[in-house]
Amino acid sequence: MISDLKGTFSQISNNNKRSAIREILKLTQNPEIISFAGGLPAAESFPVDALDSIVSTMLREEGAAVLQYDATEGVTELRELLLKKYQDEGVKCSLDNMIITTGSQQGLDLVGKVFVNQGDVVICGLPSYLGGIGAFQAYGAKMAGVPMDEHGMSAELLEAKLEELKQQGIKPKFIYVIPDFQNPTGITMPESRRLEIIALAHKYDVLIVEDCPYREVRFEGKPQRMMYELDNDNHVLTLGTFSKIFAPGFRIGWVLGPKDVNEKIVIAKQSADLCTPTFVQKIAIGYMKSGLFETNLQKTIDLYHQRRDVMLEQLEKHMPEGVKWTRPEGGMFLFITLPEHMDALDLFHKAIEKKVAFVTGNVFYCDGGGKNTIRLNFSYVNNEKAIAGVERLAGIVKAEMLVEA
Secondary structure, three states: OOOOHHHHOOHHHHHOOOOHHHHHHHOOOOOOOEEOOOOOOOHHHOOHHHHHHHHHHHHHHHHHHHHOOOOOOOOHHHHHHHHHHHHHOOOOOOHHHEEEEOHHHHHHHHHHHHHOOOOOEEEEEEOOOHHHHHHHHOOOOEEEEEEEEOOEEOHHHHHHHHHHHHHOOOOOOEEEEOOOOOOOOOOOOOHHHHHHHHHHHHHHOOEEEEEOOOOOOEOOOOOOOOHHHHOOOOOEEEEEEOOOOOOHHHOOEEEEOOHHHHHHHHHHHHHHHOOOOHHHHHHHHHHHHOOHHHHHHHHHHHHHHHHHHHHHHHHHHHOOOOOEEOOOOEOOEEEEEOOOOOOHHHHHHHHHHOOEEOEEHHHHOOOOOOOOEEEEEOOOOOHHHHHHHHHHHHHHHHHHHHHHO
8 A cells, every 4th residue: 555645645635525415324224214314306206117118219219329429518409408498488598508417416516627726716605505515625615605595695795705805806716506496495596686696796707606406396486587597798607407307317417608618618528527428318308309308397396395395384383483494485405493502413313313314504504604404305205204204303303402491
């Protein structure tokens, strides 16, 4: 073994840390544990029977062609189908704006690779998606957090942060936002707030990275226009994915961005994986053309809507006074805020003993905050388990509050 292995590793490798959520999930493998921890879609939402037919037809009609390399940008027909969905919503975009990625997580990694140098500042919400924070920090980014309110990232506090950095001679590389059913809070940013943040991006000449993995999973309320559509000056780069609306195992995501940015992303992707697997892209094409995509998505939305309602009902029924939670209009998560004196990590270990699991909210705070917060996933477990799991969790919270009293 090399004597100085750490010194042999790259700086990026030494900076990388294991995902806190993935480590937590290892503790929840016991089938007796009711887990609200993972960001997992419901297995019932996967169109297994439809895919059986689509794959058989594809192999019979296209043969070896589906097993070959394809362009780094992605299979043209899939890009065109995705573009049409955006264009039907009123988004102005063309093939130059669309790249297929191996999951949206690769999109986040490529954004870090293309934009971030060691020590560069990236702005994100407090809290924000751990996978995004980790992807940017892997390339040496210093994360600057901006608190959120009930409408998402505070525009007022964002401007204060941008001005503070400007006075220090620092220009952030980009502002990272998840405007629809944000992970971890479930909050959706209204159009007025989106426009405020876009205006600040123009004023301070900063890019916005808009992460949209949950946007199509809306149960109620009015759909909000994408920041990419609202912007008119190439200040927004958008990431999308099939993971929450088709199947996560396909690892298909995409980047919708300015042509000049996408050219750099293509070059970065070429050295990462040459291209996203042609086979899964072709299956996605067959699935979208079959007309089953919209039908199955609506079934998924209906299922998650029901599961969210069950979780909200149980929280209302069992959680003690002093505990608050968000009420998302879609997506997969809600966020609980405990009284300030409570530590969610302490509760987590007690919850595991009672065979219920969640993710502690502090892992989503780049500044180390959020120690009294919890993220719950409502999409994965069935209603029976959700009812039992919330009752167990509420019992643990009540017991902890009595001890503190």
